[in-house]
Amino acid sequence: MKCRKCGSAAVINLRQHRLSLCKEHFNDWFIQHCASTIKKFDMIKPGDRILVAVSGGKDSLGLWDVLLKLGYKADGLIINLGIDAGSEYSARSLEITCKFCGENGQNLHVLDIQKEYGGSVSHFFTRAHPDDQKPCSTCGLVKRHELNRVAKDNGYTTLATGHNLDDEAAVLFSNSLSWNTSQLLRQDPVMEEYGQFVRRIKPLVQFYERETTAYAILNGIEYIEEECPFSTGSKTNYHKTILNKMENEQPGLKYQFYRSFIEKKKTGLLKISENRPYEEHYCQICGQPTSSEGKCAFCRMLEGMDQAVSR
C-alpha cells in the first residue's frame, strides 16, 4: 500500500475516499480536511473566543491539537465528573489532559463537580436512582449545564467538542429509528448561539473514529484509551456496532448517511419541526436557560440531593 501523494509506504487507507497516505500526507490531509469542515459549516467567525471541551480522549485532544496547528487560539475545559467505577476514569482523564496542556502551554479550566457541588455524577445519580446502574442521563445533564455555564461565565463565544462521524452517525441512526423530530432538528455540525446558549461546533464531524485515532497516535498525543466504564452496553455503542457492520459491507455508508442528512436539511428537501417549539426561560436559581418556567433540570437535581440528605 503506497501513499497516493508521494509513493512512499502508506500508514492508512481511507476506504471511503479511496485514498492511501503516508504519515506526513495523512497529517496534512487531516488538518486541511478539518480546516475545510470549519469553513464549509462557517464554524468559526473573526473575533470568536473558543473553548474546547476536553475529556482526555483521542478526539477532544486531537481536536485541540489541530485547532492550535491551524492557528486558532483555543482554551480547554475539563470537567472532573468523579466517575470511577473501580477504574479511576475521571482522575486519569484529568492527569492526561493536564499533561497535554503543559506540553503545549495552553490554558485549561478545570471544573471539579465534587468540589463545586458537593457530589460526583455517580453520587448524584445513585442518590436519585438507587436501583438503576448507569448515570449516563445525569452525566449528560451535568455536562450540558456546566459546559455552557463555564463558557458564558468566562466570555467564550464558541464551544468546540470532539464528536466524530461515528458518534454523530450513531446518534442520527438512533433518532431516525424512532423518528425523534426534536432531536433530528437539533443534530447539526453547528448549533448557533441561541438565547443564553453559546455556539457549539463539532469540527471533527467529517472524520471516522479510526482517522481521529490514527491522528492522535501518529502525532504522539497521549490519550486515555479506555472508554467511560458506563458506556459498555449503551444504546449508542450498540448502534455503532450495527453501523460498523454495514460500513464493512459498503465502505463510506456512515459518511453518506450523515452527510446526506445534513445536506437534505440544509437545502430544505427535509424540513423537520417539533411538537412543542422550544421556549426559553431562565432558571430562578442559576439564571441559565431552561425550557420550562421555574428551575432548570440541573438545579432541580441538586435540590433533590439536598432533600435526600436532609431526610
Place this chain on the structure above:
Amino acid sequence: MKCRKCGSAAVINLRQHRLSLCKEHFNDWFIQHCASTIKKFDMIKPGDRILVAVSGGKDSLGLWDVLLKLGYKADGLIINLGIDAGSEYSARSLEITCKFCGENGQNLHVLDIQKEYGGSVSHFFTRAHPDDQKPCSTCGLVKRHELNRVAKDNGYTTLATGHNLDDEAAVLFSNSLSWNTSQLLRQDPVMEEYGQFVRRIKPLVQFYERETTAYAILNGIEYIEEECPFSTGSKTNYHKTILNKMENEQPGLKYQFYRSFIEKKKTGLLKISENRPYEEHYCQICGQPTSSEGKCAFCRMLEGMDQAVSR
C-alpha cells in the same frame, strides 16, 4: 402460552403487542386489524373497483383472502414474468394462484409477458445488461408499468398489493440510510390516484411477515414458499436481516420505526420534498404516464430489445 381471549392453547405470541392468541382469535384479530388499517388510512372508498396484484406468495394470497372475508369484491392479476433460473418460479406461482382462484371462485387476469411482448423479464434483462446478474430493476419496471396499465384498461380504481411491515420497514431503512427524499416522499400505505396512476393501497402494512405467514398457514392457503431466485443477496434482504437483528433485541422496533415515520409525515413534523417535482407526461407509444417527455422507460426498454435483435 395461553390465548389472552379464551385461555385455550395459543398458536402465536405477538411480542410487539404482548398478545398470545389461539387459532380462532388470531384469525379474528388478523381480519379486524386489516379492516382497521383500511379504515385508518381511508384505503377503500364506496364504489371502488379493487384489483389485487398476486404473486402466489403468502402475502398477496392472504390479502386477497382477507379482502373477500371482509366482503369486498376484488379480482386478481398475476403477471407471468418468465423467471425461472432453474426453479420454474413463475410457472409455479401461476399454478398456485390459479388453484386459489378456482377454489374461491374469483376472477383472475393473467398477463404473460413472454406472449405479450415476445420476451421474459430475464430475457429483456440479459439482452440489455449481458454482464449483470440480477434483473430486479427490469422486473420492477415491468411490474409498475403493467400493473397500472391492466388496472386502467379494465376500469379498476384501486390496486392492492401484499407488502407487509417487514417489506416496508426494509425499504424505509434503505431510503433513510441514503436520505432519498424522492422515495421517502412516496412511501405511504396509500398512494392516491395521481394523473393516470390508479390508487395503490397496502392493507397488510401493519403486519409482521411472521403474522402474514401464520395467517396463510392457519387458513390452509397453499402458497409458493420459495422466494424469487434473484432475491438472494438483495439489498432489501440484507436490510431485513439487520432490522430483524435489532427487532430481536427490542421487540416492536420495526413497527415503531415504520409507524412513527408515517405519523410524523402526516402531522407535518416531517416535511419531505424532492429536487425536481414529478411532472406528468404521456408516453408517445403506450400512452401511459411517464416523468419525461417522449417515450416511457418501459417502451424504451422494448425498443432497445428490437434494436438488439435487428443488429
